[in-house]
Amino acid sequence: MSQKSGSSGAAEAESTSQAYKVLRSDQVGRYMVASRELQAGEEIMTEMPFVVGPKACTYPLCLACYTPWPPSPDDKPLCSKCGWPVCGEECENSLQHKDYECQVFVQANEKFNVTAALDENNENGVPQLECITPLRLLLESEKSVERWNSEVRDMEAHTKIRCQKSQWKSDHVNIVEYLRKRLKLDRFSEECIQMACGILEINTFEIRTAKGYSARALYPTVAMMNHSCVSNMSHTISPIDYRIRLRTTLKIPAAGELYASYTHSLLPTLLRREHLLEGKHFACACPRCSDPTELATHMSSLKCNKCDNGIVLPLDSLDAESAWKCTHCEYSINGQAVRKVFRIIQAEVDNVEAISGADGADAIHERETVLRKYRSVLHPRHAFLTILRHSLTQMYGRVDEYLLDDLPDVVLEHKVDMCRLLLQILDVVEPGYSRIRGMTLYELHAPLLFLAKGQWNADVIDEAGLKSKMTEAANILKEAATILTLESPETAEGQIGLVAKESLIQLEESINNL
Numbered sequence: 001m002s003q004k005s006g007s008s009g010a011a012e013a014e015s016t017s018q019a020y021k022v023l024r025s026d027q028v029g030r031y032m033v034a035s036r037e038l039q040a041g042e043e044i045m046t047e048m049p050f051v052v053g054p055k056a057c058t059y060p061l062c063l064a065c066y067t068p069w070p071p072s073p074d075d076k077p078l079c080s081k082c083g084w085p086v087c088g089e090e091c092e093n094s095l096q097h098k099d100y101e102c103q104v105f106v107q108a109n110e111k112f113n114v115t116a117a118l119d120e121n122n123e124n125g126v127p128q129l130e131c132i133t134p135l136r137l138l139l140e141s142e143k144s145v146e147r148w149n150s151e152v153r154d155m156e157a158h159t160k161i162r163c164q165k166s167q168w169k170s171d172h173v174n175i176v177e178y179l180r181k182r183l184k185l186d187r188f189s190e191e192c193i194q195m196a197c198g199i200l201e202i203n204t205f206e207i208r209t210a211k212g213y214s215a216r217a218l219y220p221t222v223a224m225m226n227h228s229c230v231s232n233m234s235h236t237i238s239p240i241d242y243r244i245r246l247r248t249t250l251k252i253p254a255a256g257e258l259y260a261s262y263t264h265s266l267l268p269t270l271l272r273r274e275h276l277l278e279g280k281h282f283a284c285a286c287p288r289c290s291d292p293t294e295l296a297t298h299m300s301s302l303k304c305n306k307c308d309n310g311i312v313l314p315l316d317s318l319d320a321e322s323a324w325k326c327t328h329c330e331y332s333i334n335g336q337a338v339r340k341v342f343r344i345i346q347a348e349v350d351n352v353e354a355i356s357g358a359d360g361a362d363a364i365h366e367r368e369t370v371l372r373k374y375r376s377v378l379h380p381r382h383a384f385l386t387i388l389r390h391s392l393t394q395m396y397g398r399v400d401e402y403l404l405d406d407l408p409d410v411v412l413e414h415k416v417d418m419c420r421l422l423l424q425i426l427d428v429v430e431p432g433y434s435r436i437r438g439m440t441l442y443e444l445h446a447p448l449l450f451l452a453k454g455q456w457n458a459d460v461i462d463e464a465g466l467k468s469k470m471t472e473a474a475n476i477l478k479e480a481a482t483i484l485t486l487e488s489p490e491t492a493e494g495q496i497g498l499v500a501k502e503s504l505i506q507l508e509e510s511i512n513n514l
Contacts, residue, residue, distance in 0.1 A: 019044035020258060022224060029156060031226045032258040041433045041486055043247045044258075049217035050152055051140050052096060052207065052242055053133030056200075056216075057125030060117045063101065063132060064091035066215040076114060083111040100136045108183045130174040131183075133204075133216065134196045138179075138188050141196075151220035157198025158281040171197045202280055210239040210490070219244050227280070228259035229272055229288040230295070234434055235260070236488040247486060249432035265429045265436075266390065268300040268383040269317050270342060285318055288429065292317045297428050299386065301379035302338070306331040311379060314338075345374055349384050353391060361401045367392055386425055389418045390436070393443045404446055409454055412447040419444035435493055438483030442500055445477040449507075467514050474507045 019042065021035045038044065054061060060069045062085055069085040070076040078085060079092045082105035086092045105111075117126045141148040162168050176193045179185045203223040204216040217237070222244055225233060232250045237243070252258065262280055263272045269289050276284045288295050292313040300317070302324070304310030310328030314335065325332040352366040367388045378385055396415040397404040407415070419440055426437045452469035455461045461469070481504055484497025 028226055030224050032224050034252045034254055034256050034258060036254050038248045038252040038256075040248055040251050041482070043245055043486075045221065046243055046245045047219045047221050049207075049242050049244070050144070050147065050220055051133065051137045052215060052217045053136050054129055054215055055206070056130065056133075058129050059122070060085060060126055060129070061213070062087045062091050064094035064097045065211070066209050066213045067211055068213070070118075078112065078114075082106050085112055085114075085117075096136070100139050101132055104135065104139075104183055104185065110182055127174045128178075130171070131178050133200055134175050134193060135179060135183075135185075137196045137200060137218065138185075138193065147220075152199065152218070155199045155203050155220065155223065157195045158202055159195060159198055161281045162194070162198050162201070167201070168194070205235070205237065205244065207237050207242050208239050208491070212239075217242050217244075222246055222260075225258050225260040227262045227276070227282075227284065228286045229261060229263065229265065229269075229284060230286070230429055230431070231259045231261040231265075232256075232432070233258050233260050234486075236435075236486070236491060236494070238488045239490050245488065247433070249430075249434045266299075266383055266387050268342065269294060269314075270300065270320060270339060271346065271383075273318075273320070283318070290318060295428050297425050298379040298381050299383040299425065299429070301382065302341075303377060303379060304329060304331050305377075341377070345378070345384050348373075349387055353387065357395050357399045360399060363399055364392065364395050364402055367395075381421065381425055386422065389422050390440070393419050393422060393440060397443070397446060404450060407447070407450070409451060412451050412454075415447045416444060416451070419447075433483045433486060435483070435487060438480050438487075439493060439496070441476050441480035442484065442496060445473045445480065448473040448476070463514060467511060470507065470511050470514070474504065474511060477504050477507060 018035055019038055020032045022030055022032055024030050054066060061067060062069050064086055067087055071087060077088050079102060082102045084105055113128055117128065175197055176190050179188060179193055204218050207215050207217045232248060232252055233246060234249045235244050235246050263275045273284050273289055276282060294300055302312040304312050304326040307326065307329040310326035312324050312326050314322045314324050316322040321335045323332050323334055324338050348370050352370050355363045355366055357363050371385060371388050393415060396402050396411060422440050426440060430436050452466055456466040477500055481497055481500035484493050484500055487494035487497055
């Protein structure tokens with residue numbers, strides 16, 4: 001693609017009535033377009049992964065189910081054959097371990113260094129585990145020669161760029177040297193191993209296991225889509241067999257290009273572009289990145305501290321060094337100073353985002369504190385405030401002390417306001433049938449119903465008013481159900497989709513009985 005090229009025809013990818021075709025250009029390599037008009041929410045293909053394995057820089061984990069290892073300080077189960085970390089007998093016998101690295105470790109008599117892996121200084125991951133996914137990819141290239149040659153071998157590995165980076169050097173030590181010398185796999189050349197590392201770095205998707213842990217998987221066909229910071233495609237991955245399902249989020253005309261997003265849509269331009277340049281080795285110049293106002297969402301904009309209603313924008317949003325200037329007065333600030341401000345705020349946002357709802361009311365209080373703190377610095381729709389609001393919309397009503405039944409009207413209204421503001425932004429940056437939009441609609445319907453019931457009980461609205469408010473909530477719930485039932489039923493979102501469908505039936509019944 002400008003970005004990253006994928007593969008031409010995937011034996012393992014099943015297209016739904018061949019909804020797409022693969023084209024090639026000198027600028028971006030291979031890319032995907034609609035071969036006919038596609039409707040929003042249409043599934044266009046499914047694909048099984050070519051390889052699955054731990055992410056780079058991973059914590060100690062079971063090599064079969066990716067659960068953090070050891071299960072407890074007193075229980076450190078290792079594979080009885082190779083001596084590497086597993087959860088127990090079932091994981092030891094799982095094919096992805098038994099038929100791949102296990103045999104290699106046995107032949108080379110290479111054991112897992114438990115002491116080193118559990119050392120406190122492993123914040124950048126366990127070096128010994130870095131080899132697992134590249135090794136699986138290389139072994140699979142020998143088992144599935146045809147698929148490797150037709151689908152995987154020509155995937156973008158950005159070797160020229162990667163060999164200049166520090167990651168290349170650590171891959172050389174932890175992966176290339178380890179495989180060739182310690183594991184005696186000198187049948188794989190240095191060049192071949194680095195290519196495998198590059199293919200994985202640039203093309204893999206994060207996957208979630210049934211227990212909610214993350215790993216990575218390579219889907220050669222899906223990986224052909226080019227990137228845009230406003231995508232028109234969404235994917236869902238089964239946590240059971242890791243099959244990926246690719247679907248549209250918007251109506252796409254025949255010959256329209258299919259776009260995925262390789263970065264988090266709720267980040268400001270500066271950070272999205274940095275993330276793409278670092279991880280995927282290209283400088284994004286999509287319409288959203290090219291517009292200083294981020295398509296009028298102002299997700300990067302700052303408030304001017306010199307005048308009342310000025311907004312501070314970059315003069316050139318594609319240049320990280322560009323000056324930023326106020327729209328109303330002479331105030332300006334250089335790009336590096338903005339980057340510094342963003343770094344400080346991002347660190348605080350990351351800290352509070354790490355507090356989960358399971359920690360109770362603190363999860364809400366800490367986020368609200370950061371929201372208040374930066375309200376005077378950032379545009380109301382700034383990405384950092386949006387990230388916090390997104391979490392808060394999911395926490396109000398679900399966290400101890402803040403369950404829906406306990407929320408006073410003022411807090412219910414706060415949740416409604418946050419959902420509506422979030423939807424205004426999502427309608428631009430994740431439009432249509434996107435997962436996050438479906439979840440936000442779902443979070444909006446309940447407080448609307450609670451508020452309506454409260455107003456009806458207090459005689460603020462009559463029966464017609466109640467019916468109208470309930471109908472509005474039902475329409476919102478209906479759209480949420482439509483979107484979320486497109487998700488894999490084994491995922492949390494897919495489950496909520498099924499709940500939404502049931503709730504809708506009951507809600508429509510209540511409305512009809514009024």
